[in-house]
Amino acid sequence: MTDTWRYLQSDGESAAAGLAGDEFLLGAADGPALRLYTYRSHCALVGKFQNLEAEVDVEFCRESGIAVNxxxxxxxxxxxxxxQLGIAVxxxxxxxxxxxxxxxxxxxxxxxxLAGLERLGVRGSLExxxxxxxxxxxxxxxxxCRGEDQRFLFHTSLLVDLDVDLMLRVLKIPAEKISDKLRARVADNLTTVRRELGRPIALGDVREAVRAGFAATGHAPFERLDFAPAELAGVRRxxxxxxxxxxxxxxxxxxxxxxxxxxxxxxAGLLRLYLSLAGERIKDVTITGDFLCEESAVLALEKSLSRLPAEPAAIEATVARHRESLGGIATADLVGAILEAVAEARKASSQGGSYGCFVDAR
Amino acid sequence: MPKVDRLHLPDDRYYDPQEHLWVKIEDGIARVGLDQLGSRAAGTISHVDLHRAGKRIARIGAAFGTLEANKFVGALRAPIRGAIVEVNPRVLDDPRLVHQDPYGEGWLVRIAPSSLDEDLARLVHGAAAIVRYVTEKIAEYKSRGILPEDAGPTEVVVLH
Known part of the structure; x- marks a missing residue:
């Protein structure tokens, strides 16, 4: 571990620029890099395989100027x-x-x-x-994440502080689950550097401690090399x-x-339907197949079904409202397919109740 | 039948010891899946994404898909060259199949090979070699903490 580490530091990155910067480093055929940065308040980032609309209240984010990616x-x-300190290796x-x-x-x-946190007096563990x-x-x-070659990107969101109410509002948690009790439980299940220290601390000081933690565990020396203009063009691309x-x-x-x-x-053709449940509500529906129908009509139906109680009456009424725009697909076929998927999802729902990286409503 | 516990590996296929992928030749087409040691070492596989049929695999190690397990997202790297002729839609819907039935319903893709003999030659085949591959890997993974020392697989069963 005697390689020189490239060190990059920045603040106020847009969601797209922050993520693109990490990916640029991953694609570069260089040595190791450590990037410690923050995003512009705020942005909601879903995991690679998540469905954005199922995880994040996109409408609230749009109204609130919260970027999604x-x-x-x-x-x-x-x-x-x-x-929140973004840590990319x-x-x-x-x-x-x-x-x-x-x-x-x-x-x-x-x-x-952990070594970085310990320098601040915060003793944690990897669990x-x-x-x-x-x-x-x-x-x-x-x-x-790792691509075809051996280069990998390790990424972390370290909570220096967190607006729990805003996080609960951004995440798509069914309204009936949002309660003072849930808020208290979420706040109790996570912590932040400031809370652990019981005093204010500048994000820059946490960043310095994390950097020192990397150095102390053999990931050094560092050379500060932020993106050069030519590299920035690559990041922008x-x-x-x-x-x-x-x-x-x-x-x-x-x-x-x-x-x-x-x-x-x-x-009318083959109808394939994927559905996820959040409690007793439909969280997300994707309708595909080879039937003839305007894509916008399918999207409109999917939107109407989202957050709907997963009950036959509610589903039938909603599908019936969209019936005219759905071409030759019979209401009974569509309702039947949805209920079948609901039944299958219920079987698997014992694993449900997790919202985002920091909220477990179970 | 050579025996060393509970990891099952059929001897009618070829194994890539780095990627933990198996290859079974059926009427000239290679069916590919993740072996049981690979799925155990990966942890719970939550998502599988596969490239579409028609995608050419020009070199060994080229990605034919991606999987997510325990917050790791990694490319599935092809053990042979050729072109994907079919992907398993069932594992896309239910990645648990990779754990539940790794050599059956949990297969990933079928590839029409372009350099079959050459590519198979670098893979592990035959009961003795399979046992050696898995036994050595289990020991290595235990020593590296990838598999638990006290609870990892202790026996390999080669299925004929």
């Missing part, structure tokens, strides 16, 4: 801003002494973060494989081509946990 790493949705497992397996990567760089916790309360969530594109941000993936699917051959 998708990370290349896995895990749940996070709220980022001036009080880019390295190659092909280099000597560099961890290769995800568990080793989490342990190595999670350990560096549940990839959470940094302090006295059982989550203070940081970790994620890793990734930003424009990926992180500002709806095809990435709003990418739809069937969500497997607590998800049901149904496949039905109807006189």
């Amino acid at each position: 998708r990370r290349p790493t896995g895990g749940g949705a996070i709220l980022m801003g001036a009080d 880019v390295h190659s497992a092909a280099a000597a002494g560099v961890p290769e397996h995800p568990k080793e990567i989490f342990a190595r760089y999670g350990g560096a973060i 549940a494989k990839n959470d940094v916790r302090v006295n059982g309360r989550k203070i940081a969530g970790l994620g890793v 990734i930003e424009e081509e990926k992180y500002r594109q709806d095809s990435w941000i709003r990418r739809r993936t069937p969500t497997p946990d607590a998800t049901g699917a149904s496949l039905r051959k109807t006189p």
